[in-house]
Amino acid sequence: MRVVTSGSAYLDIDAYACCIAYAELLNQQGIAARAVSSAPLNTSISNSVLGWDARLDDYRPVAGDEYVLMDVSDPDHFDPFVQLANVREVIDHHPGFEHYWAQRLGTAADIQPIGAAATLVFLRWEAAEALTHISPHSAALLATAILDNTLNFTGQMTTPQDTRAYDVLARRANLSAEWPQCYFGECQAAIEADLTGALSADMKRMTATPNLPQRIAQMTVWDAGELIHQHHAAIDQWLAAQGEDWLLNAISLRECKSYWLAGSSLSRHKLSRLVDVEWQGSLAVLPHGMQRKELLKLALAAPVEPVNAPDKAACC
Ligand SMILES: [Mn+2]
Structure with a gap:
């Protein structure tokens, strides 16, 4: 399997x-395959999306199964049932592990800087000349994933392939012209209804990358300024309970901006080394929407800051 x-x-x-x-x-x-995950779904899988005729498969992996990894390539972040030695294929758009997988899998590793991994899957359907047979729910899922991961085509990783894939898939799935606004509005409502649940459901540990805050939560909403204005205290309180070195990256599609809320002066210092931002207390507003994976790319390219030698005055 x-x-x-x-x-x-x-x-x-x-x-x-x-x-x-x-x-x-x-x-x-003709290759027997199952879509399987033990991870919780986050708020980007909205109520309308859950109402579509699409499900993960109820399947428990067994010895001898082979694994195909989608939208992830960091071996520390795989679903825990994955057997690393039995990974056959990787399709992803996150930077950092391209070389590792090229060495292990050769051309079976497809890791490209592109707006959505869903676009890479669309290209597989197209290359197989099978698009006329794609189910409406798979077309709708891939199209919506492209909307989300490209930030409605405003994200800096968006490519012409993402835009073309959305057009073809949205037509196949009969998605209306209002679907993007409807979808993002639904996501924001779900986040506001359960703010701490949304934070914990989209939080990544970045401890392998010393140039970044240790935890980065991300949310993509229609109006992040309003959301932070209304819920600043609750967000601060919940994230502070996770430690002092954190960032909330709230991407605002209405204005095409990122709102950053940082946990400490250490977090702000790390971020200011990567991006020229002006902090007002713990808040900074970027003039464009920036995704966590773009920030990761900057962090990987920057030199690691040497750990300060012990301060003599403090020792004496
Ligand atoms: Mn993705």
Whole structure:
């Protein structure tokens, strides 16, 4: 069995769509595959999306299964049932592990800087000349994943391939012109209804990257300024309970900006080394929407700051 799966922390709409739509393609090609995850779904998988006729498979991996990893390539972040030695294929758009997988898998590792991993899955369907057979729910899932991961085509990683894939898939799925606004509005309502749940469902540990705050929570909403204005204290309190070195990256699609809320002067210092931002207390507003994976790319490219030698005055 080919087990098509993703990360351990949570599934977002991109990972969810990729698992379901790629397992469907493999099955159509005569390769038995299941879309499987043990991770919780985050708020990007909105109520409308959950109402579509699409599900992960109820399947428990067994010895001898092979694994296909979608929208993740960091071995520390895989779903815990994944057997590293049995990974057959990786399709992802996060930076950092391209070389590792190219050495292990050669061309079976497909890691590209592109707006959504869902676009890479769309390209597989297209290359297989199978798009006329894609189910409406898989087309709708992939299209919505592209909307989300490209920040409605405003994200800096968006490519012409993402835009083209959305157009083709939205037509196949009969999505209306109002779907983007409807979808993002639904996501914001879900986040506001359970703010701490949304924070914990989209929080990543970045401890392997010393140039970044140790924890980064991210949310993509229609109006992040308003959300932070209304819920600043609750967000602060919940994140502070997770430690002192953290960032909330709230992406605001209405204004195409990122709102950053940082946990401490250490967190702000790390971020200011990567991006020229002006802090007002713990808050900074970036003039464009920046995704966590873009920030990760900057952090990986920057030199690691040497740990300060002990301060003599403090010792004496
Ligand atoms: Mn993604």
